[in-house]
Amino acid sequence: MIAIIDYGAGNLNSIQKALEYIGQKTVIINSAEKEDVDKYNGLVLPGVGAFPGAMGRLKNNNFLPFIREFVDSGKPFLGICLGMQLLFEWGYEDKKTPGLGLLSGEVVRISSDYKIPHMGWNQLKILKDDPLFADLPENPHFYFVHSYQLSELTDDTEAVVEYGVEIPAVVRKKNIIGLQFHPEKSGDNGIQMLKNFGEML
Amino acid sequence: MLKKRIIPCLDIKDGRVVKGVNFVDLIDAGDPVESARKYNQLGADELVFLDITATKEKRKTLTELVEKVAAEVFIPLTVGGGIKNVEDMQLILRAGADKVSLNSAAVKSPNLVSKGAQIFGSQCIVGAVDAAKKKSGKGWEIFIRGGSKKTGIDLLKWVKELEELGAGEILLTSINTDGTRDGFDIEMLKAVTEAVNVPVIASGGAGSIQHFIEVFENTGVDAALAASIFHFGEIAIKDVKKELDKSGIPVRIED
Numbered sequence: 001m002i003a004i005i006d007y008g009a010g011n012l013n014s015i016q017k018a019l020e021y022i023g024q025k026t027v028i029i030n031s032a033e034k035e036d037v038d039k040y041n042g043l044v045l046p047g048v049g050a051f052p053g054a055m056g057r058l059k060n061n062n063f064l065p066f067i068r069e070f071v072d073s074g075k076p077f078l079g080i081c082l083g084m085q086l087l088f089e090w091g092y093e094d095k096k097t098p099g100l101g102l103l104s105g106e107v108v109r110i111s112s113d114y115k116i117p118h119m120g121w122n123q124l125k126i127l128k129d130d131p132l133f134a135d136l137p138e139n140p141h142f143y144f145v146h147s148y149q150l151s152e153l154t155d156d157t158e159a160v161v162e163y164g165v166e167i168p169a170v171v172r173k174k175n176i177i178g179l180q181f182h183p184e185k186s187g188d189n190g191i192q193m194l195k196n197f198g199e200m201l
Numbered sequence: 202m203l204k205k206r207i208i209p210c211l212d213i214k215d216g217r218v219v220k221g222v223n224f225v226d227l228i229d230a231g232d233p234v235e236s237a238r239k240y241n242q243l244g245a246d247e248l249v250f251l252d253i254t255a256t257k258e259k260r261k262t263l264t265e266l267v268e269k270v271a272a273e274v275f276i277p278l279t280v281g282g283g284i285k286n287v288e289d290m291q292l293i294l295r296a297g298a299d300k301v302s303l304n305s306a307a308v309k310s311p312n313l314v315s316k317g318a319q320i321f322g323s324q325c326i327v328g329a330v331d332a333a334k335k336k337s338g339k340g341w342e343i344f345i346r347g348g349s350k351k352t353g354i355d356l357l358k359w360v361k362e363l364e365e366l367g368a369g370e371i372l373l374t375s376i377n378t379d380g381t382r383d384g385f386d387i388e389m390l391k392a393v394t395e396a397v398n399v400p401v402i403a404s405g406g407a408g409s410i411q412h413f414i415e416v417f418e419n420t421g422v423d424a425a426l427a428a429s430i431f432h433f434g435e436i437a438i439k440d441v442k443k444e445l446d447k448s449g450i451p452v453r454i455e456d
Contacts, residue, residue: 013297017272048322114203115398117324117369120423121204121246121453141204141453143277145324162202185299187241187276189455 002042002201005067005083006030007049007057015046015080018184022195032066041201043070047082051091051107051148054082055099064100071102076175076200081146084171084178093148102176108151112164117147122181124159124169132158132170132177132196140189142169142181149180175200204453205417205445206246206424207438208402209431211236213252213282216262218432233266237274240431244438245276246453249302249372249426252282253347260289264296271297279327279372290317294325302327302372305345308352308359311366318367327402328368332356332389333376341389348376356389357396364397371397372426374404382408385416385425394421402426410436410444417450 002019004012006028019026024042029035045067047054058064071077079087088105091097099107110116123139133140144161150168153160159170161180171178177197183190211233212219218231237248250270252263260283267280280293281302290301307314307328317326331348332341341356360371373393375386385406394401400423403416407427416425430436442452 013295014271014275014299017297018275021273021275048324115400115423118203119324119369119400120206122202123204137455141455184275185277190275 001025001027001040002044003035003040004028004044004046005058005063007054007061007063012046014182014184015044018191018194019044019198022191022198024198024201030061032062035066037066037069037073037075040070041075042197043067043075043077045077045079045083045086047080047084047086049082051082051085051093051099052095052097054086055091055097058086058100067100067102071176074175076177076197077102078197079176079178080184081180081182084180085146085148085150087171087176087178088150091148103154103156103171103173103178105154105156105171106151107148110147110149110163110165110167114164117145118163118167119145121186122161122163124161125166126159126170128158130158130170130172131199132172132193134196134199135192136189142179142183142186142189142193144169144181146180202451203423204246204451205422206402207244207413207441207452208247208249208424208426209240209245209438210249210251210404210426210428211432212428213250213263213266214254216266219253234269234273237270237278240438241274241276244442244453247277247279247424248274249279249281250298251302252280254283260292264292267293267296267298281327281329281372286313287316287320290321290325294321300325300327300370302329303368304329304331307363307366307368308343308345308354311362314363314366314368318369323367323369326368327370327372328360328363328366329372329374330356330360330363331374331376334389341392344376348374348379357392360393360397364399368399370400370402372402372404375406378406379404381406382430384408384412385420387415387419390416390420390422400424410441413441413445414448414450417445418448
């Protein structure tokens with residue numbers, strides 16, 4: 001069973017439907033108050049909304065210790081879009097806000113001459129081998145919608161996307177995975193990547 | 202590099218895709234889920250559903266349709282037609298749409314755009330605009346109610362306002378070129394893409410592959426939308442993309 005964290009803002013429908021489409025069982029949880037890490041073999045932090053509000057709601061609904069415990073258990077934790085950005089130490093959307101601090105790095109506004117948000121289909125440049133990329137075409141396309149990004153390529157960066165600047169698009173440290181794009185909106189490639197995530201469960 | 206998007210538009214009436222008389226069986230049955238699935242396979246980058254029934258009783262049919270499509274087709278979905286308030290937007294987005302498009306309602310109550318952007322984020326709000334050349338020949342004015350009602354509002358002023366209100370994208374249809382199949386309204390699209398910084402979707406006038414090349418080469422649009430030529434199977438999205446690629450225009454083609 002994969003738990004999808006509901007922190008009020010995101011449209012969880014798409015990611016839930018995509019995971020169910022590939023045969024995963026899912027449940028949406030909106031508070032960690034009475035939750036038990038042992039019940040789930042995967043955790044997904046989806047992403048639509050703004051950084052400070054999302055952190056605030058995660059905190060208010062007791063998700064911070066739950067996420068920490070889940071990550072320590074070694075089971076896969078997937079952050080999507082804003083959910084990826086929340087994995088880092090600091091976010092600079094609206095105001096400087098501490099993130100989950102699971103990965104090192106800061107989230108800043110995209111400083112490209114191109115239009116912001118970075119919205120549409122763009123291609124990954126894969127930097128590291130990872131089963132996450134299994135059975136995907138070379139330089140696979142994914143659907144992006146975001147105005148903020150991880151400020152620089154960190155050691156955990158596994159793929160980047162070119163948008164006037166190189167933007168980290170996939171990060172991973174052991175069981176913690178972040179995707180800047182929306183696999184649930186990226187057609188066949190997105191479904192394949194979610195299947196690859198499913199293989200890790 | 203970000204890719205230029207090709208977007209088929211499906212007109213929906215009473216929960217079915219409406220098709221023309223010259224229809225050949227590329228997209229069969231008029232079942233929206235089936236159509237969406239096929240367009241996804243054929244390389245559509247995004248889908249727009251335009252509800253042309255748009256009465257209150259039919260709203261439920263539309264949300265059910267969006268739910269069904271969203272459970273099977275995993276590319277961005279925009280839904281428009283008759284959305285009048287935040288509750289409508291919420292229903293459609295909850296059903297699985299990624300964006301809602303607002304046309305007449307935005308003109309009547311511009312704060313609907315800002316409210317929507319605040320609640321759901323700008324990326325969810327598409328400002329749809331129908332415009333035609335002014336009688337004077339200088340500039341364009343916008344029309345509402347499916348292009349039937351003149352407003353006297355200047356197009357460039359309005360798209361800038363939409364951007365300020367928080368629309369994350371502009372879907373611009375030229376009444377002058379719509380249905381002509383003589384090509385997109387290059388002059389109008391150029392003026393709009395120079396006036397705003399948000400992505401612009403070109404609509405109205407696509408009749409050949411060459412028209413897609415022209416619109417991307419000569420204007421700053423990010424996407425091009427067409428309905429009939431795709432439905433009737435006259436032009437395949439894959440062929441459009443192949444030719445765009447040959448002309449050096451970045452498109453999503455998977456190796």
